[in-house]
Amino acid sequence: MKQYLAIDIGASSGRHIVGRAEGGKIVTQEVYRFPNGARQENGHLVWDTAALLSSVKAGIAAAFAACGKIDSIAIDTWGVDYVLMRGEEEVLPCYAYRDGRTEQAIAAVHEIVPFAKLYERTGIQFQPFNTVYQLYADKCAGRLEGVTDFLMIPAWLTYKLTGVKAHEYTNATTTGLVNAETRAFDKEICAALGLPEHLFGETVQPGAAAGRLLPEVAAKVGGEAEVVFCASHDTASAVLAAPVEEGEPYISSGTWSLLGIEQSAAHTDAESRANNFSNEGAPGGRFRYQKNIMGLWMLQSARKELGMGFAEAEEAARACPCKALVDCNDEIFLAPASMCAAVREKAGAKLSKAEVLACIYRSLADCYRRALAEMGGKAGARFSALHIIGGGSKDGFLNELTARAAGVSVIAGPTEATAIGNLLAQFLAGGEIGGIYEGRELVKRSFPLQTFEA
Structure with a gap:
């Protein structure tokens, strides 16, 4: 029986969860948990990448110790942040997205490429920490001189485990530099901003193999395993585990929430831009057409x-x-x-x-009602069900109120959607399931879902 390790890292903590398909269900076991967090350094907010990598390796060792064998490993993290490299050396510090260094870069970027054009080409909503502004700030500070590689944080961690460098599609879209039509980095935008073309290679889809653990890593963690790319942006992994039918909306609910639907093409029109909708990548070259809304904050x-x-x-x-x-x-x-x-x-x-x-x-509940109506109007659909996933799905009273306010059935769960979505991508790569919707049926059978009627 194959065993898969999901490494799910958030901005405040990370965990290693081993999962397997057994008896038509997903069985999971948490084997390691560690704290994470940005720290102040010389007036900036930065990530301790060395500590992060050390924790990732410690958790892999714990997985081998607890389970004996691991067939594959995949890593998801938050979006937009990255590591620059000159050869084999990291360019430090690794800035955190909440650092204020992009303030001047935003206006400069929009002077070169107006936001209306950026949105038309990428479909990514404006947020001051989007990678495009961070990279331009790096360019202005001279940090891109001699840089050979640019890797999003989960891609960098994967590289440190395998020696393989690649850009995973779902997380690449959070940069604000991926063309929504070609699903590749937009060379025209990169050139206009003076960002080195060689940093932006081809993107790979979730389920693609990265490679086996490097011999020195395998020796340190106590075992050998394949490493694959999951939907490495944590929200993309969470939505992969949402037990939605085609065209059904979801809310990924936590401190902040995201309301969205999966679409085969991006909406990059002026109305979507004005309403601050975003088009982030989903497995298979699809999109999560979604909007940030207030969560449990x-x-x-x-x-x-x-x-x-x-x-x-x-x-x-x-x-x-x-x-x-x-x-x-x-x-x-x-x-x-x-x-x-x-x-x-x-x-x-x-x-x-x-x-x-x-x-x-x-x-x-009223906020969710209004956002759902706005989403339905844009999608040309009247929704009868709404899936709420993530930690916020445990709030039964809010689920009841949302169902009544929006006039829909609310299906709550799973709560641990991100790690489950990470595992599903590995199940696909390992041949355990034949497609995304088969994986979602597996989720329905494996985890308690609660329905709240309007």
């Missing part, structure tokens, strides 16, 4: 401020008849000194603690 912040646990806050909100609503996408809620004060200000009322929580819950 408002609830998390209010609970922390009120000193309340999850169950206590949900119970208080359920019992409260408050019908006040606020616009969850208002910028006031991004980083307020007091979330409760911000909610009261926008609601225009002196709300009690319970009323603040009830207002947030109902406002989130």
